[in-house]
Amino acid sequence: MDVGIVILAVSALCAGAILAGAAGQKIDAPLLLVFLLAGMLAGREGPGGIAIDADQTVLIWTSAALAAILFEGGLRTKPNIFKDGLKPGISLAVVGTLTTAFLVAPFAHWAFGLDWRASLLVGAIVSSTDAAAVFALAATGLKLPKKVAAALEVESGFNDPLAIFLVLGLSQSIALEPLSTSDWVFSLITKVGIGTLVGAGFGYFAPMLLSKLHLPSGLMSILMAALGFMSFGMSETFGGSGFLAIYLAGVTIAMRAPIRAQQAGAVLDGIAWLSQTSLFLVLGLLITPSHLSSVALPALGVSLALIFLARPLATLLSLSWFKYRIRDMTFVAWTGLRGATPVFLGLLPAALGVPNGNLYLSAAAVIVLLSLVIQGWTAPVVGRALKLNEGDDTPMDRGETLARLGAVGASIAVGAWFSFSLAPTSTLQSPATNTxxxxxxxxxxxxxxxxxxxxxxxxxxxxxxxxxxxxxxxxxxxxxxxxxxxxxxxxxxxxxxxxxxxxxxxxxxxxxxxxxxxxxxxxxxxxxxxxxxxxxxxxxxxxxxxxxxxxxxxxxxxxxxxxxxxxxxxxxxxxxxxxxxxxxxxxxxxxxxxxxxxxxxxxxxxxxxxxxxxxxxxxxxxxxxxxxxxxxxxxxxxxxxxx
Structure with a gap:
């Protein structure tokens, strides 16, 4: 295959998706949604015809992409944000993630007809929230109270490693043999313990090394990223959670050397965006669009249960101890947006040989799409309706509100038509027999x-x-x-x-x-x-x-x-x-x-x-x-x- 054609195709695909996303910013259309659709068009059933499978190469790439997202998220965490949101954020990350997974499982069991372990796997896949999606709210002009923003930011960093731990453990239990209670406990202690020690260790010593070097800002950013990925690799090598390690490394560097972290922010922000868009692009390439018609309706049921039941109850259990107002908890519940992490988690079962791996991937795609559309487009409307905007108190005008709600309805209608049009039909011709x-x-x-x-x-x-x-x-x-x-x-x-x-x-x-x-x-x-x-x-x-x-x-x-x-x-x-x-x-x-x-x-x-x-x-x-x-x-x- 000609190298120039490959590079031209990939760059044109990325540029086209970004330009399409920019055009949709008038109504704050989720950019990641555009990349997902671009990947589907380039994929096995689209005009591009590119066919890839969830193999080890894809797993390594997507793991690195998610690690980059977590590292950049840790680096941009400000000390006051981490201090204000640590306890409620960790409560959301632990109690909220577990509660969400267990509450979604019965609906997955009913909707997909899966056994209980597989149903819990679906719940674990969609249990983690996405920081970048929450941060995008700032672009809409919605300035959240510090207490709310801090909890959401800390939660999105700490819930990823736990969700990944659950998905890996459940995938192993289904594909190989069930893990005993002692295996679960030992694995959790090992991954959290080693991941914490390695991540905090690299985060503590990295600023000491960086302070002794005089490098151009670009090289300094690359070195910082390399140290972060070293913490990921070392933690995984010794049986810990690499995702927890790289996030803690970023947070610790941000606490100890905030100026260095801020200087590296521009470069690493670009890497994080590249990672997120790549994840959605790869997901689009992996999805079999005709298969979405098989999972669309049950996945819709699971998604609605997640948005309107599991997430609100998980939020209530997690934050009721921290004296949050009802309207604060309502907004936190509504902005449990799903994004890059469920995309990665949806790939894991297929890559690890879990039966019906495509089901988890397609279900994750539908649920993430609905979360981006329903919650992502309406979050500013909900925030202003709850009077949480600490910036400009000017209410959102009726036209913008109706535009956002209309975009949600139109997107769901188009998705329903898409699923219906892809539904399998008989290969036999059926002429009308009117006489x-x-x-x-x-x-x-x-x-x-x-x-x-x-x-x-x-x-x-x-x-x-x-x-x-x-x-x-x-x-x-x-x-x-x-x-x-x-x-x-x-x-x-x-x-x-x-x-x-x-x-x-x-x-x-x-x-x-x-x-x-x-x-x-x-x-x-x-x-x-x-x-x-x-x-x-x-x-x-x-x-x-x-x-x-x-x-x-x-x-x-x-x-x-x-x-x-x-x-x-x-x-x-x-x-x-x-x-x-x-x-x-x-x-x-x-x-x-x-x-x-x-x-x-x-x-x-x-x-x-x-x-x-x-x-x-x-x-x-x-x-x-x-x-x-x-x-x-x-x-x-x-x-x-x-x-």
Whole structure:
């Protein structure tokens, strides 16, 4: 690959994202959001087509980027800020982070169908706040009370190492073996202890070294950054938390040599911005946009629980001991913005080989996006509404307020449309079958499938109606079963790759998730989905449709494509959708567990699920199970003689 083209592409991508962000500053559009979207456009499903995976190289780069952000945040911490915000900030960082993780877990368990360890992992990923996002509030003209600003700043520095500790421990417990209580305690003491000693040590001795040197300011800044990264590397080498070490090194240098720290600020501020934007750019490259449609709705539920329940309760538990006013705690709760750290934490499970790693990455992306949009755009409005602005007391005019709230609504609407447009669809063509002639033509064309029964279907003679009803539904079901077999073949291929490599790529995991969603299933491994997803013998489904509609004589059900007796009020867009609804019912509903086990057993015997084996297990479909089974069996026997 030509070096010049690569450099041109990367620089143009960065410049374009920055210029786009600058254009959006009229309404304070989050710049990081622009970089995320730029990465998605350049990524595997965008025009750029760049495909990367969450491997060790990406993990090292993103770790260094987050470390740079923490070091710069520590260096710019002023002594009075650290003094005023130390206790409440640490309380928010420890109590708030743990509380947030544990409160989000039940919602992740419900929304994604994950087990409790995986659900807690989701909570840990989104438990950490972002300092840069909070600092950006200053650009809006909102000057916060020192007590509030100090708590938010200290929290954002100290909660990152704890969140990373939780994510690493939970990832190890899921991917390898569960950690015992003693392992957790020992690991926490080791990481905090070593990280504190190394970070404080480097921070204490670095000013002594720097004071003896006379270097240009640029070299001095680079040397200071190198010392900070040395503290990170040394702490990690000896089993401590490198992220805690580099943050404490920055804070200690700022306390002992504030002038040196301020001189290095301009250079390191640029490095921190480069790190943050790179993190979001890499996230955009890693995301599979079509996979977002699989996680968007559950991630929205988790995000709302985080914003409106977990963060406020965590804030209340953390700050109620420090005599904060209600309006102060309300604003702290609202400005628990998520940013670079959850992006990095979302990468860790995938890079460490945790099953469904793409789920955590995509969920983190959606939750960070919603936090930036909902909380980031409205924080100035909330701050002024709570009368916390200690600067210009002029209230935000109605036009700006409405612009911010409108931007939030428009962004969520665009995101919803984006997810809907990327939702997986059938590969079969579905021409409108508005007439009997078009319906019969669709039946004769192997590349198309009927969408519905035409209005004139109800006027047919009983024998002709029964014949056309049977042939149409058989055709639809046979086409659907062909697609189901293709989905199963893809799952088998992915299962073989998982066994061979020990993990799936992000793109492969997105394929698994997309198939799972197609059948209303929770996210799972390929072998688990293979036991749940299988064909529906055409004669069984036709018999059920015949019983539900009287061989097509129920005009209301037929007109709504609800031919299998399900969702008769809302109906389905097409006959294929109705067939997939039936397949999803048998794949996901707990009452059909015995049917799924029988299908799996038949597959293990190299047999295809058939009507005779499955009919006795259809009892849960009707209130009178035994009678229903007899009726289905009788209709199936009659169909066996139908050509």
């Amino acid at each position: 009997i002639a078009s319906l019969q033509q669709a039946l004769e064309n192997a590349e198309t499938i009927p969408t519905s029964f035409p209005d004139e279907f109800s006027n047919l003679q009983p024998a002709e109606k029964k014949s056309l009803f049977t042939h149409t539904l058989r055709d639809v079901l046979n086409r659907m079963n062909t697609e189901i077999e293709l989905d199963r073949a893809q799952l088998q291929t992915l299962e073989a790759r998982l066994k061979a490599r020990g993990r799936l790529t992000l793109s492969e995991e997105s394929s698994v998730s997309t198939i799972a969603k197609k059948y209303n299933l929770d996210f799972g491994l390929p072998n688990k989905l293979l036991d749940q997803i299988d064909i529906v013998p055409a004669d069984i489904a036709v018999a059920q449709a015949a019983l539900a509609t009287g061989w097509g004589n129920s005009d209301s059900a037929v007109s709504r494509n609800a031919v299998f007796g399900r969702d008769t009020q809302s109906g389905y867009e097409s006959l294929l959708d109705a067939a997939y609804g039936l397949a999803a019912l048998y794949a996901s509903h707990p009452e059909f567990d015995a049917l799924r086990k029988e299908r799996a057993n038949l597959r293990k015997q190299d047999s295809v699920p058939n009507a005779s084996s499955l009919i006795p297990l259809l009892g849960p479909f009707a209130s009178d199970g035994p009678t229903y089974i007899e009726q289905v069996s009788a209709v199936v026997q009659s169909l066996e003689t139908t050509p």
